[in-house]
Amino acid sequence: MYFAILGKHPQISLAELQKIKPTFYPSSKKGIVIFETEIPEWLKLLWWSIKTGKVVAEKDLQTLLQEVKIIGIQEEAIGKHFKRTIGIRRFKTVKINHTDKEIKEKGKEIINLDNGKYGIVEQYQNIPLYESIDFEKPGRSMSMGMMPAKLTHILINIWIQATTIIQNEPITIYDPFCGSGTTNFLANILGYNTVGSDINITYAQKNLPWRQATPFYNQDTSIDFFTHDITKPIPNNISNWSIIITEGRLGPIITKRSNPDDVRKAQQQIQKLYTDFFTNIIKSDLFPTIICTIPRYIGYDNTHEQLLQTTINSLGYDRKSISEIYQREDQQVGRKICIVTKKGKK
Numbered sequence: 001m002y003f004a005i006l007g008k009h010p011q012i013s014l015a016e017l018q019k020i021k022p023t024f025y026p027s028s029k030k031g032i033v034i035f036e037t038e039i040p041e042w043l044k045l046l047w048w049s050i051k052t053g054k055v056v057a058e059k060d061l062q063t064l065l066q067e068v069k070i071i072g073i074q075e076e077a078i079g080k081h082f083k084r085t086i087g088i089r090r091f092k093t094v095k096i097n098h099t100d101k102e103i104k105e106k107g108k109e110i111i112n113l114d115n116g117k118y119g120i121v122e123q124y125q126n127i128p129l130y131e132s133i134d135f136e137k138p139g140r141s142m143s144m145g146m147m148p149a150k151l152t153h154i155l156i157n158i159w160i161q162a163t164t165i166i167q168n169e170p171i172t173i174y175d176p177f178c179g180s181g182t183t184n185f186l187a188n189i190l191g192y193n194t195v196g197s198d199i200n201i202t203y204a205q206k207n208l209p210w211r212q213a214t215p216f217y218n219q220d221t222s223i224d225f226f227t228h229d230i231t232k233p234i235p236n237n238i239s240n241w242s243i244i245i246t247e248g249r250l251g252p253i254i255t256k257r258s259n260p261d262d263v264r265k266a267q268q269q270i271q272k273l274y275t276d277f278f279t280n281i282i283k284s285d286l287f288p289t290i291i292c293t294i295p296r297y298i299g300y301d302n303t304h305e306q307l308l309q310t311t312i313n314s315l316g317y318d319r320k321s322i323s324e325i326y327q328r329e330d331q332q333v334g335r336k337i338c339i340v341t342k343k344g345k346k
Helices: 010-020 040-045 058-064 076-085 101-106 127-136 149-167 182-189 202-212 260-284 303-314
Strands: 002-005 023-025 032-036 051-057 071-073 091-093 108-112 117-124 172-175 193-198 223-227 243-247 289-297 317-321 333-342
Touching (some): 010 032, 010 149, 051 058, 051 108, 058 117, 071 076, 076 091, 076 108, 101 108, 149 243, 149 333, 182 223, 182 243, 260 289, 260 303, 289 303, 303 317
Parallel strands (some): 071 108, 172 243, 193 223, 243 289
Antiparallel strands (some): 002 051, 108 117, 289 333
16 A cells, blocks of 8 residues: 655646556545555656655554664654654654655655554655756746746656556657757656757757756657747658647736736737647647646636637547646746547547
8 A cells, every 4th residue: 555645736646646547545634645556666657746655554663664763753742652662763853745855865754644554755756856957957048938847747747657658659758849948858867758849949959968967867868959930830851759748838927916908918829829839739640649738827717728629629639637727826827737639549
């Protein structure tokens, strides 16, 4: 039996979790799910949750923690209880949503679950990787979309991991709004060949040598960039890439003080851009699957979404979406995750 501590967007995390075909069990702990899976080896491929690991009974902890010098625990009283009952040497309190470096590197973290059950953390979210991609790359600009590396990983895991293993097909990831290369660098470390294009690929090209010099770079896969305006037809010489993972442009900055007319104009721009994007990508007949985000304006009507749905359906594709919006507290434009597939394709 296994457990996972979900992040700030639990419905999105659960959508990723479906890829390991879980059977859920009741849990009274908010933000924690308990499950069984017949493919636990896939857990190491999915970094969707803050923490994950095995569920054990308290009576088994003494054996499992026999050689552990320090444990992390959320409640001091339970730490003292473990010192008395199973003889742990030292403990420190750790917030359930935080990662303690000492515990991660030198000890074990224990999560108090239900009915005498505890979780032993075996995997943490790869924050150093996300921070490296988000904040350390030399080529960045606030004038372009700043897709968070964690969101990129979410999009990849929602579809790619299961597709690769089940179908045993080589997968190449294409991002037609590559910007500074976030999607491409995440795809690379996960072991996929990747291609990116944009109107301006200066930042992506500038970041590539930096990425190749970091410990996260996977030398067994390729990264390529080329210039292309996605509102134009896909070039004829482009080979068949397996899947699109992308975040298109979010449009002009929208705040709580924005004029409603400015919001409507932004929505019109977004509708035009994404209509061209879906039309050109689908008509190319190169990509049976598109995993993307579309802007969601918080507190406003989002008529552009229904219009895009009509366009996608008219071109012979279906669109499914996750209801929860990927949103940061200070943003008025969130991201809605969409899975667009050719009709009849599961």
